[in-house]
Amino acid sequence: MKNSNIRNYDYFCIIMRIDIITVLPELLESPLSHSIIKRARAKSLAEIVIHDLRTYGKGKYLQTDDYSFGGDAGMVMMIEPVYNLLEDLKKDRLYDEILYTSPDGELFSQKEANRLSCLQNIIILCGHYKGIDQRIRDHLITKEISIGDYVLSGGELAAAVITDALVRLLPGALSDETSALTDSFQDGLLAPPIYTRPANFRGWKVPEVLLCGDPVKIRTWQEEKSLDRTERLRPDLLKNNSGD
Numbered sequence: 001m002k003n004s005n006i007r008n009y010d011y012f013c014i015i016m017r018i019d020i021i022t023v024l025p026e027l028l029e030s031p032l033s034h035s036i037i038k039r040a041r042a043k044s045l046a047e048i049v050i051h052d053l054r055t056y057g058k059g060k061y062l063q064t065d066d067y068s069f070g071g072d073a074g075m076v077m078m079i080e081p082v083y084n085l086l087e088d089l090k091k092d093r094l095y096d097e098i099l100y101t102s103p104d105g106e107l108f109s110q111k112e113a114n115r116l117s118c119l120q121n122i123i124i125l126c127g128h129y130k131g132i133d134q135r136i137r138d139h140l141i142t143k144e145i146s147i148g149d150y151v152l153s154g155g156e157l158a159a160a161v162i163t164d165a166l167v168r169l170l171p172g173a174l175s176d177e178t179s180a181l182t183d184s185f186q187d188g189l190l191a192p193p194i195y196t197r198p199a200n201f202r203g204w205k206v207p208e209v210l211l212c213g214d215p216v217k218i219r220t221w222q223e224e225k226s227l228d229r230t231e232r233l234r235p236d237l238l239k240n241n242s243g244d
């Protein structure tokens with residue numbers, strides 16, 4: 001019999017809604033339609049709605065960008081379509097964060113993914129063109145996020161990365177709920193090496209301890225390896241390690 005104290009996430013209501021605003025919806029469809037995200041959407045743990053900003057574009061050509069004042073080269077995302085779309089979204093629910101993907105933003109991290117995954121409704125506005133009208137950033141956005149110190153052609157891939165990192169954290173999204181907690185970075189360390197069958201492939205052997213069946217010994221070995229890998233590959237994590 002099922003334990004009635006345990007939530008059955010197959011029938012659980014939506015935990016998180018993510019609205020993504022973009023001028024290139026096609027770029028987001030595939031990354032958000034497979035594997036863990038697909039399952040989380042199918043189980044209604046996450047509702048992800050992609051909005052084509054062009055449907056709010058101005059005039060006959062549904063314009064969403066224009067030349068910049070001051071004559072710099074490059075087109076700039078206009079404020080009106082963004083404002084109108086946000087106003088429509090806000091009519092239906094309260095949003096906890098309105099994020100803008102930009103190389104200027106705060107560097108995305110597991111800590112930030114954990115924080116965002118506890119929110120209920122978020123919007124991600126994907127940057128495009130040369131940039132967006134500064135008034136969008138000043139008045140409509142609550143936070144800017146960068147996924148790394150490099151420049152992408154647009155914010156869609158960054159939005160997909162952020163969405164993936166959040167959705168996999170939702171309870172019930174992973175088949176084994178503990179596995180998100182053992183991800184690299186969750187305890188400020190890289191994950192230990194893992195192996196599967198065969199135990200011996202052309203003389204390349206799986207470490208003996210993993211075959212011994214003693215969970216304490218295995219856990220101790222994994223912790224040592226985690227620390228070891230972090231020291232070797234990402235010593236910066238140990239310096240900044242605040243445990244969250």
Ligand code: ADE
Nearest residue numbers: 101102103146147152158
């Ligand atoms: N848009 C362009 N480059 C980006 C980056 N590195 N992170 C987030 N959004 C971006």
